[in-house]
Amino acid sequence: MxxxxxxxxxxxxxxxxxxxxxxxxxxxxxxxxxxxxxxxxxxxxxxxxxxxxxxxxxxxxxxxxxxxxxxxxxxxxxxxxxxxxxxxxxxxxxxxxxxxxxxxxxxxxxxxxxxxxxxxxxxxxxxxxxxxxxxxxxxxxxxxxxxxxxxxxxxxxxxxxxxxxxxxxxxxxxxxxxxxxxxxxxxxxxxxxxxxxxxxxxxxGLHLPRPKRIDEAVPANLSSGIRHDADGVDAQAVRPATGYAGDVSAALAHSWWQSGEAVLVDVRTDAEREWVGFVPGAVALAWKQWPGMAMNPGFDDGLRAAVPAGKKVVLLCRSGVRSVAAAKRATELGLEAYNILEGFEGDPDANAQRGKKGGWRLQGLPWRQG
Ligand SMILES: N[C@@H](CCC(=O)N[C@@H](CS)C(=O)NCC(=O)O)C(=O)O
Ligand SMILES: [Fe+2]
The missing domain is CATH 3.60.15.10 (Ribonuclease Z/Hydroxyacylglutathione hydrolase-like)
Incomplete structure (x- = not known):
């Protein structure tokens, strides 16, 4: 048959x-x-x-x-x-x-x-x-x-x-x-x-041209081909920020990453990823900063190595706080850097009150147990 x-x-x-x-x-x-x-x-x-x-x-x-x-x-x-x-x-x-x-x-x-x-x-x-x-x-x-x-x-x-x-x-x-x-x-x-x-x-060595419809196709295919509703459109917007390129939803960051427009950098520590879960394929580069610490050379070098010229970088942490600091540092290094709102975990209580889902995991984006 x-x-x-x-x-x-x-x-x-x-x-x-x-x-x-x-x-x-x-x-x-x-x-x-x-x-x-x-x-x-x-x-x-x-x-x-x-x-x-x-x-x-x-x-x-x-x-x-x-x-x-x-x-x-x-x-x-x-x-x-x-x-x-x-x-x-x-x-x-x-x-x-x-x-x-x-x-x-x-x-x-x-x-x-x-x-x-x-x-x-x-x-x-x-x-x-x-x-x-x-x-x-x-x-x-x-x-x-x-x-x-x-x-x-x-x-x-x-x-x-x-x-x-x-x-x-x-x-x-x-x-x-x-x-x-x-x-x-x-x-x-x-x-x-x-x-x-x-x-x-x-x-x-293949150097194939980008598929012509990639920017339209990948986001549509992430929702079975049905275009986003009004709430989803909002989730597709970049919110302006001070000191870096902007805040984005986990869904928008994911679609940029999938289409190859952006590199996804997870700034949580190895221990956090092992306990809570990780995003397969994300670059792991811990953001470590404590009072009085001006420089973070490991982070700077890692970021330079991970993000090719012309690509955006989207930064993920647990709740969207460290990723703001990391996005500001990435901007100082000359990158187009975005913070992922509500990070990996989101805030279930606050989101339930607003009737919305925030963060990587609550939005059902791919992740695995550490
Ligand atoms: N030229 C096509 C894209 C062709 C392409 O990149 N195809 C992908 C599959 S989605 C591939 O893996 N091609 C492998 C190859 O051509 O060797 C377009 O603009 O849509
Ligand atoms: Fe394909």
């Missing part, structure tokens, strides 16, 4: 529909907003009941139709837990099984293109999103991407699947439709026979 493969020419994105032939329960993987009418027509034509929309990651080049499909069909939305797609009803973790009728699909965490990216195994097929592409792989230069993580996901996770597994990629820019684990393990130009060092050098 084969998946239904659908193509969006504007973004070269593949969308897949798989289903149980008896119950007609279906799953759609990586649907594209411009193609929602086409996909609804496919579901009608095959007589399918859509149970789940599933994302492989928060896309930078197109907007998902997951939210639209959920409204039209009553499907539920699922997305990898590490992608910060806070509106998804089901936050998928590694090895989680999604059932539809008598069929099932298993999520594999395959970071590299983004930190949260996942692939999905169904029967002898694997949907690899932008992790493994045909004779290539997803880029690793933005959105918390990592060439090291990509190398591990390719060689230690995907290439360990049976050789006969059919590979269905998230994109192909040359009209190819599918491949196999054997063909990619033995012949993939970026990774086959390459050491980690060779692979990271290849990835660092």
């Amino acid at each position: 084969q998946p239904i493969q659908l193509f969006d020419p504007a973004s070269s994105t593949y969308t897949y529909i798989i289903f149980d032939e008896t119950t007609r329960d279906a799953v759609i993987i990586d649907p594209v907003d411009e193609q929602v009418e086409r996909d609804l027509a496919q579901l009608r034509q095959y007589g399918l009941k859509l149970l789940w929309t599933v994302e492989t990651h928060a896309h930078a080049d197109h907007i998902t139709s997951a939210g639209l499909l959920a409204e039209h069909t009553g499907a539920q939305t699922a997305a990898p837990q590490g992608c910060g797609i806070t509106t998804a009803a089901l936050q998928l973790v590694h090895n989680q099984v999604l059932r539809f009728g008598g069929e099932s699909m298993t999520a594999l965490h395959t970071p590299g293109h983004t930190a949260g990216s996942m692939s999905f195994v169904w029967r002898d097929h694997v949907f690899t999103g932008d992790t493994l592409l045909i004779n290539g792989c997803g880029r690793t230069d933005f959105q918390s991407g990592s060439a090291e993580a990509m190398y591990h996901s390719l060689t230690q996770v995907l290439f360990k699947l049976p050789d006969t597994t059919t590979v269905w990629p998230g994109h192909d820019y040359q009209g190819r439709t599918h491949s196999s684990i054997a063909a990619e393990r033995m012949g993939n130009a970026r990774v086959a026979g390459k050491s980690l060092e060779e692979f990271t050098a290849i990835m660092a």
